[in-house]
Amino acid sequence: MARLNLLEETRFEKLPVTVYPDQQTASVTVAKRIAELIISKQKNNEPTVLGLATGVTPIKVYAELVRMHRQEGLSFKNVITFNLDEYYPMLPTSAQSYVTFMNENLFNHIDIDKKNIHIADGTLSQPDVAQFCLAYERKITELGGLDLQLLGIGRTGHIGFNEPGSAPNSGTRLVTLDDLTRGDAARDFGGKENVPTKAITMGIGTIFKAREIILMAWNEKKAPIIKKAVEGEISGEVPATYLQLSDNVEFIVDQGAASALTRFDTPWLVKDCEWTNALKKKAVIWLAEKVSKPILKLTEEDYNNHGMAQLAVQQGPAYNINIDIFNQAQQTITGWPGGKPGSDDRRRPERAEPAVKKVIIFSPHPDDDVISMGGTFIRLVDQGHDVHVAYQTSGNTAVWDDDVLRYMEFAVDFSESIGEDNSKLKSIYNEMRQFFARKLPNEIDTQAIRNVKGFIRKSEAISGARYAGLHDDHIHFMALPFYETGKTRKNSVGEEDIKLTMDLLQQVQPQQIFAAGDFADPHGTHVVCFNIILEALNRLKMTEAWVKDCWLWMYRGAWHEFPTYEIEMAVPLSPQEVVRKRNAIFKHQSQKDRPVFPGEDAREFWVRAEERNRETALAYDRLGLAEYAAMEAFVRYPF
Known part of the structure; x- marks a missing residue:
């Protein structure tokens, strides 16, 4: 009976999908399967031939394999690997190359024989690529084919770099990258203009020959393409749908990536x-x-x-x-985001008492507060609450180099105008100009440059918070250490990040916290910052009585909005309040017109915010509720 029920639930799914609670659990499971394959082959004195993927998706799998090698003695001496793809052209020593990626995340930490590692050569002259691809295919065939192929999936539905239009019988070859794929890689290359337009990739036909294929996907950002790949019609427009034709494939996903599948999104269509x-x-x-x-x-x-x-x-x-x-x-609609004093609050999102609440608005980047909840921020201040804003990171990687020179030139001129010795300042300025003249894409800035970029964003954040009505002593800059790498890839969260957050929470002892819950943030900073807050609160809850009276509200808006059915508090904005919010966003001049990392949405942040707030209001209107100019939405997080 259970088997019949599962078949009914998954009747829209055209290939096997296994869903795990989170990517860590799923990644460990995949790593164990790889380890079991390696060990079984070792017992028969046979090589294990693996097809490996790159990108964020398999990182935790590789980390677990490294752990198993170091702590459990898993040997890779009988393992032969073939990577799916490589950018073209690409130096193997480049930070963005998949050679570098594989060395840093796996090969440098295990006992694999280097001659058993095969990655496409991005340094070949273009006339030599075709012959290389034939040789790559021949090596795989001579070894009896791939035992197991790991795959991720791109938002175009590409597997490897088999973009829309790829043939199901395609082999290893040189391809042109889709514009969306290049946009997704832009952050790693310091801008889309620096992303190669081509890549060498295994073909879909090559992948199909593997005796086992595992495609992995994590988080809600991948949910729409997973639904297309699993439930959609087979089409060259979504190359991953070709996997529906394989008897050897399994999709392994976390709950976020599975969330758009019919059995999770609209379960009433498939079961009681x-x-x-x-x-x-x-x-x-x-x-x-x-x-x-x-x-x-x-x-x-x-x-x-x-x-x-x-x-x-x-x-x-x-x-x-x-x-x-x-x-x-x-009852989710309220003009009193801090609670309406003296009112019956049984049907209101927030408590009426205390009438004046201590509030902390946590902002992962220095502009998330006003972009995502600027109207509510201003209203909380206007209604007399004791509001603090805490900027969790400096945001110093998201400032144009030209802005640094502009601000430095202002400083040089100003110091000269008041008769100060500015020779040192001029020297630093000249060093910056020389660095920028030879700077490589995505190269780490000098500490002085990172400082200036941080100062720019700090001054803008202060201006925005002051516009919202805050005094300077209620504006906090945390500069959490995990972020301060100078690179787009950040460090892991450490104890200092949590301690700084606990210290601020203990200092303010808020009844209300607002935190970014937009986990589709392409930078990944939002979810890291949210988890730091959550860990700090859970630790404080053990000893501090005030925590039990503290409510945690999540906001979105910079990248996506909460679906209407999830919203627990909707704060309507009048046309005048929309303008006030826009003016607060305008204080962030370094992010205006064209931000450094816009994600896939090329619109300015204030335009995105207004259109999302307007759409939330329209969604309520279409349901037959009151019509407003705009709405900011919140969901309460239980902890």
């Missing part, structure tokens, strides 16, 4: 559900959006025709369900 309130709210709002009706106009027929007959029978009639969900959505 246990109708929790959260699922009921999601389903009814989904139905209203599906049939383009306000909640209160949904009918029994709408429920029956869209897989929700079970809900209507168990908790109906439909109109009663509609009233319930309409009221729940209505």
Whole structure:
């Protein structure tokens, strides 16, 4: 019976998908499978031939394999590897090369024979590439083919660098990279203009010959393409869909990457559900959006025709369900994000008391506060709450080099105008100009340059917070150490990051905390900063009584917004408040017009923020609720 139920739940899925609670658990599982394969081959005195992937996805797998080698004696002496791809042209010593990646994350830490490592040569002249690719294929064939192939998946649906349009029988070859793929790699190269336009990749046909194929994907950012690859029609537009034709493939994903699959996103379409309130709210709002009706106009027929007959029978009639969900959505709307003093707060998102709350707004980058919740920030101050803002990182990697020179030239001129000896300042300025003249893409800036970039962002953050109404003693710059690498890839979180956060929390002892919950942030900084806050709160909870009265609210807005059914507090903004928020964002001049790391959205941050806030308000309006110019949305995080 359990097997039949699983088949029913997964009936939209055209290949096997195993879902793990998180990427760490999944990665350890994959590493163990690789280790078991290696050991079984060793017992038979046979080589293990692995196809390996690069990028963020397999890093934890490689880390676990290294751990098993060091702590459990797993040997790689019988392992032969073939990497999926390499940028072209590319020096093997380059920081962005996959040779460097594999050495840093795996090969330098295990006992593999270097002659058993095969990675495409990005230094070849273009006429020699075709012959190299044939030889690459021949080596794999002579070894009896790949025992196991690891894959990630790009947002275009590419596997390896097999971009849309790739043939299912394609072999190893030189390809042209999709613009979206190059955009995703831009941060590693210091700008998309520095990303190679071509790559050498194993073909889909080569991948298909592997005796076992494991495709891995982590986090919600990959959810849309996983849904297409697993549930969509086979198409050259999404090369990963060709894997539906293989009998040897398994997708291993975490809950975030699986979240768009039908069995998780709209489970009522594939099985009888246990109708929790959260699922009921999601389903009814989904139905209203599906049939383009306000909640209160949904009918029994709408429920029956869209897989929700079970809900209507168990908790109906439909109109009663509609009233319930309409009221729940209505009660998320409040003009009092800090709570309305003296009011009945049983149906309000926030507590009425204390009337004046101590609040900390944590901002991962120096502009996330005003971009994501600037209207609410200003309203909290206007309504008399004791608001602090804490900028968790300096944001010093996201400033243009030209801005450094501009600010330094101002400093030189100013010091000269007041008669100070500025010879040292001029010397530093000249050193900066010389460095920039020879600077390589993504090269780490000197400490002096990083300092100036940090000062630029600090001055902008102060200006934005002052505009929101804060005094300087309520503006905190944490400069968490994990971020201060000078590189786009940051260090792991350390005790000092957590201690600094605990110290600030203990100093303020807030009743309200706002933190960035936009984990689709392409930089990865948001989720790191959120986890630091969470760890600090969980430690303080053990000894500090005030923590039990502290509520943690998550905001989004810079990259994505919460889906309507998840929103627990919606703060409406008037047209005038939208303008005030825009003006606060404008204080961040270094991020205006064209930020250094825009992600896939090329619009200015203030435009993104306004359009997302407007769309949230429109989503509420379409459900039959009050119409507002804009809304900022929040979800409470239990801890």
